[in-house]
Amino acid sequence: MSTLGYWDVRGLAEPIRLLLSYLKVQYTEKLYQFDSNEWIDQDKQTLDHSFPNLPYYIDGDVKIVQSTAIPIYIIKKHQRYDLIGENIDGTFNQREIKVIEMIGVINDIRTQIIRLCFNPDFKKLRENYFAANISGLLNKVVDFLGQKDYLLDSLTYADFIFYDTIILLFYLYPQSKCQALIDYTKRFENIDGIKQYVETPHSYDKYFFHKIYASWSGPNSD
Numbered sequence: 661m662s663t664l665g666y667w668d669v670r671g672l673a674e675p676i677r678l679l680l681s682y683l684k685v686q687y688t689e690k691l692y693q694f695d696s697n698e699w700i701d702q703d704k705q706t707l708d709h710s711f712p713n714l715p716y717y718i719d720g721d722v723k724i725v726q727s728t729a730i731p732i733y734i735i736k737k738h739q740r741y742d743l744i745g746e747n748i749d750g751t752f753n754q755r756e757i758k759v760i761e762m763i764g765v766i767n768d769i770r771t772q773i774i775r776l777c778f779n780p781d782f783k784k785l786r787e788n789y790f791a792a793n794i795s796g797l798l799n800k801v802v803d804f805l806g807q808k809d810y811l812l813d814s815l816t817y818a819d820f821i822f823y824d825t826i827i828l829l830f831y832l833y834p835q836s837k838c839q840a841l842i843d844y845t846k847r848f849e850n851i852d853g854i855k856q857y858v859e860t861p862h863s864y865d866k867y868f869f870h871k872i873y874a875s876w877s878g879p880n881s882d
């Protein structure tokens with residue numbers, strides 16, 4: 661059985677967990693305690709990754725790091741080329757480029773959120789940060805989504821990252837909730853495999869802010 665290693669938070673592993681659940685892949689999780697050095701002390705040295713990092717994925721002899729590479733491996737292994745828009749015979753496909761472009765756009769939004777979360781001035785910066793750094797690109801993505809069910813013409817891996825990004829945004833910035841995004845998350849949560857995942861309680865937290873900022877327990881707690 662394959663193993664996904666990450667901290668016991670959603671973070672960069674969450675879209676991968678959603679993907680594995682959607683594909684109904686049986687896997688075990690190695691959850692490292694966010695506030696311990698277990699990963700640093702032991703597995704970082706011994707797991708024999710070329711570039712040790714979290715998340716990692718181990719499947720038999722295959723050992724992968726990087727949250728961008730892991731899903732590509734899983735998608736290809738399970739021959740769900742549609743999720744990355746690739747032609748089965750490997751020939752050039754304009755759609756594949758669109759999927760990679762969309763993943764980049766969504767990751768740009770995520771990067772802005774991560775920059776905020778790890779900033780020591782988090783509490784002070786948080787309020788104006790959404791308008792200054794996130795809402796412009798988010799609105800463009802919402803416009804692009806329009807009336808479609810998914811970001812592109814059918815479900816792709818970009819949706820897995822987008823869904824998790826929205827959940828994070830809804831928590832951090834309740835004002836980011838708009839009907840189009842609420843409908844989108846409900847639609848995504850209804851997909852077979854995803855539905856079971858979101859309905860199952862997990863040992864890791866939905867949000868990780870309180871692990872970074874012990875005193876912060878939500879948007880209204882400032």
Ligand SMILES: N[C@@H](CCC(=O)N[C@@H](CS)C(=O)NCC(=O)O)C(=O)O
Pocket residue numbers: 671672704712713714715725726727728
């Ligand atoms: N580019 C990497 C970034 C990975 C990364 O920054 N991982 C953080 C958690 S989100 C970590 O704590 N890595 C463990 C380490 O640096 O030892 C990816 O996308 O997987």
